[in-house]
Amino acid sequence: MKFESVIGNENVKDYLRKNLETNNILHSYLFLGTEGIGKLKLSKEFAKFVLCLKNQEENCTCKSCLCYQGGNHPDFTVINEDGNTIKIEDVRNLTRKNY
Numbered sequence: 001m002k003f004e005s006v007i008g009n010e011n012v013k014d015y016l017r018k019n020l021e022t023n024n025i026l027h028s029y030l031f032l033g034t035e036g037i038g039k040l041k042l043s044k045e046f047a048k049f050v051l052c053l054k055n056q057e058e059n060c061t062c063k064s065c066l067c068y069q070g071g072n073h074p075d076f077t078v079i080n081e082d083g084n085t086i087k088i089e090d091v092r093n094l095t096r097k098n099y
């Protein structure tokens with residue numbers, strides 16, 4: 001995984017690559033930082049790669065990638081903060097969705 005479309009964040013990209021290479025993928029990742037540094041884009045690329053059921057290439061058409069591209073993959077959720085907080089209702093919805 002090259003993360004070519006993500007500019008900067010080299011330390012984070014190296015960390016994620018190392019996780020992939022050693023097959024040491026954690027159960028969750030939290031991407032934090034100031035706005036506009038590429039957190040969302042990087043997290044989405046990483047998630048798509050990890051969730052892929054086939055060849056993990058850009059134009060993969062496996063079931064997982066199609067769900068992901070359609071915005072309805074059951075194992076990927078983005079919670080948008082409201083100001084500096086995350087609403088409890090968003091967390092409850094996430095919990096209901098995954099269990």
Ligand SMILES: [Zn+2]
Nearest residue numbers: 052060062065
């Ligand atoms: Zn795929």
